Amino acid sequence: MQDLHESWIAFKLGGAMILPLSLLAVLALAIMLEKAVLYWRYTRLPNKLQQLIETYGFDWSVLEQELSALDRHHYFFRFFHVVMANRNHPYWWTESRAADEAQVIESGLSRRLWVLETIVTAAPLLGLMGTIGGMMHAFQLIGGAGLVNPTGVTGGVAQALIATAVGLLIALISLFGFNYFSRLQAQTMDEMERLGTRMIDHIRLDQHATDNMGA
């Protein structure tokens, strides 16, 4: 209880800028948590399914069976499902639908990452605002009749330092999160493009074989 009280005093020393900084921090943490769970649950591809698609001439029924084990919201399930549902259409049509779905998936993966990127820049600026406020308050106490309230001056300096430290801490955490999840997004889209190309190639081979048989 004493620790909580001391933490609350330190929090109050940070000044008014601690509140928007805390809002940014909670938002950044929430986005990073959401992204972490998202990538953990909806983008990890089972090795068996990956190896099956990379094998030329796989059976579509086997692929459909493997896909049924995935969550309906899994991004690879959605992508592969679109390709499979359109595999009897001309391959250019299937390719176009797969590209559309990939674009939708990319939008989902990058959703709210701009907020994280904004926090990376905004948090230190807010901390600097707190610094300016604290310093102005401290200098106002010094001016005029001289140093009449040393406690107030040191409190202003502490406020400035705390706001800056919190802002930099939030920016650092957000920067690591933004770069990490941007990298994960790029890796996921590369993997999806590579496997989609395999499937389109398979469809084109099938259609080419059918055309040859009809001829």
Add this chain to the structure above:
Amino acid sequence: MSNYTIAVPGEELSSGLRWSLPVALLLWVMMLWIFGRYFTASDQPQIPPEPPIDARIVELPPPPAPPKPVAQVEKAPTPVKVQTPVLQKTMPVVVPKVVALVTPPPQPVAPTVAAPPPPPVAPTVPSSNAQGTEQLGARALYQPKPKLSEDLLDATMHAVVMARFHIAADGSVTVELTQPAPDPRVNQLILKTLRTWRFFPAMQAGKPVASVQEIKVAIDVD
């Protein structure tokens, strides 16, 4: 495959914030808690080592004998030299030699110059009916030396002042110069220093009582 519906972008993400926001809030509170603990821990005031107190061992007069009024009247108080000067020639401010002559409270020694009568305070002299009660005079606990600047040294060569201390039962002290030095600035400095002296109050029957002490302060600059 026929039941497949095209997902709205970010549909499942919107629900993601419903649980991640409270968790993030909890995490942030924990981080602030840790940050606050670190801040307050590093903000603990470092207690500086106390500077050495410039004090001396004071020889106290022996406690008066059991109350025998006749004996006390006959026996004149003998001034006791309580301070030994310390000469520090290397210091920037020359410290004058201070000699305090303590006169026990029962019969204050009248200064050579006619001094005003002592204020009415509770006498430390036991009354005739206080036979058998234990009595102990006030003791000085802290007696810093007055430090005079260079320009005042000439005026204080071998100066002797008499100071009267009114020591209350709670140990508080009021002091007045019954025989001041010629220079008023020297008197101010001496009074300023004497006001910092601390006394243990006189005891009578185990209880602190007010008392008066006349102390001769000799300032001898070598």
